[in-house]
Amino acid sequence: MTAAVPFPRPADFFDLRLKNRVSVLIMGRPKQFDPDTAVEQAMEVFWRKGYAGTTPQDLVDALGIGKGSLYNAFGSKHALFEQALRRYRDSQAVILLEMLEEPGPVKARLRKALEFLAELDLAAPDRRGCLAVNVAAELARTDETAAELVRRMFDRTEDAFRALIEEGQRTGEISPGRDPVALGSLLLNTAMGLRLMARIAEGSDRLVRVIDATVDSL
Amino acid sequence: MTAAVPFPRPADFFDLRLKNRVSVLIMGRPKQFDPDTAVEQAMEVFWRKGYAGTTPQDLVDALGIGKGSLYNAFGSKHALFEQALRRYRDSQAVILLEMLEEPGPVKARLRKALEFLAELDLAAPDRRGCLAVNVAAELARTDETAAELVRRMFDRTEDAFRALIEEGQRTGEISPGRDPVALGSLLLNTAMGLRLMARIAEGSDRLVRVIDATVDSL
DNA sequence: CCAGTTCTTGAACTGTAGGTACAAAATGTG
DNA sequence: CACATTTTGTACCTACAGTTCAAGAACTGG
Secondary structure, three states, rough: OOOOOOOHHHHHHHHHHHHHHHHHOOOOOOOOOOOHHHHHHHHHHHHHOOOOOOOOHHHHHHHHHHHHHHHHHOHHHHHHHHHHHHHHHHHHHHHHHHHHOOOOOOHHHHHHHHHHHHHHHHHOOHOOOOHHHHHHHHHOOOOOHHHHHHHHHHHHHHHHHHHHHHHHHHHHHOOOOHHHHHEEEEEEHHHHHHHHHHHHHOOOHHHHHHHHHHHHHH | OHHHHHOOOHHHHHHHHHHHHHHHHOOOOOOOOOHHHHHHHHHHHHHHHHOOOOOOOHHHHHEEEHHHHHHHHOOOOHHHHHHHHHHHHHHHHHHHHHHHHHHOOOOHHHHHHHHHHHHHHHOOOHHOHHHHHHHHHHHHHHHHHHHHHHHHHHHHHHHHHHHHHHHHHOOOOOOOOOHHHHHHHHHHHHHHHHHHHHHHHHHHHHHHHHHHHHHHHH
């Protein structure tokens, strides 16, 4: 939960201090837009159109600000993308983690979480899927910064699944003979596979079958 | 096996007849390059760089022909991409299908096939992963033609997994109580998930765990 | 109200994406 | 060899990606 919003890294922290001091001591014309909102909107655009598929014009249109403001505030398309990806991690990727931590029987919780993902993805505008999955497929080998961010998100999710399995083994719901680490990896793989499948699925049938078979396998 | 190279569709067939008649009756200068090889090379480029990430210049460089020849022969970037995707289906996507049809115990065959995928993906240049997976993530909602091709590839693979499960149930390797259709979907999901994970994996550890847990779950 | 600073707007700029047009060269046919 | 037809490389084109910049607007402290 608290890990969802990680402690600012040194650079961020310095920026923040600097920004605050400046806003008190010097101050120029204030921003006409909220940078946080802008990052959020940029995230939506990258999510729907991909990195290469997003143009500065798309961003300008979505954010409702001028190109100058955009580059003044964020520096470059890639820098904005990086911020958007971090925002995704902090606002979206944690949703699954939180669902897995709710109380109740382990298998039911797992099923509910997977069904939630499937419904979310099938209902989402443009069937955008999961930004982390999309970035993994699009940029993995050409953008090490993005790849590392996605890797960390996957690591965290894998870990949450492992913890869930271990809990199930303690409560007796899941056979203690099975390797919780391996099952954690498997569930991560299954969940991300689901989100990929959701991008081209015609209906929910296949996704439902995957979820059924997964829960059945535990 | 024979399905690997499908019978020419009407349009292809007509083109072929026309081309042959022309080559007998009129005939001009023959192509200096082999279109099949060119499509193969284009496939490699799209595979490594994605659709949006591939420029006409990239294609010209990789194919070693002029832009004029490129557009004369293939019409547009997108048309060439479509041919490249079909080529992928016929030359690459079938490899997994063939592996699943080999003789031997079902579980061992499944393990071998998944391990083969993982090794292939980890060793591949630029860790390009699976073109179908990449296209699903990049283009699903913006290119219906490509989406349909990927859908069909996924359908075929899912079917091969289902057949494998049914065979395992006949030989007693797999419990007859389990739904082979659902397990087919699950294995498709797992395999495509693996190929996605391979794009950002740091080592083979996670992939090995996924494979172990998958085979264990049957 | 002026200095100093930061933000905004919009034009401008460079390079390239994606594709077309064309003339010259190459080739099989008779 | 002339002919019809095709390929090919080059030049060219329009649009836009991605970014920069100049001019001015808004704010604060003095």
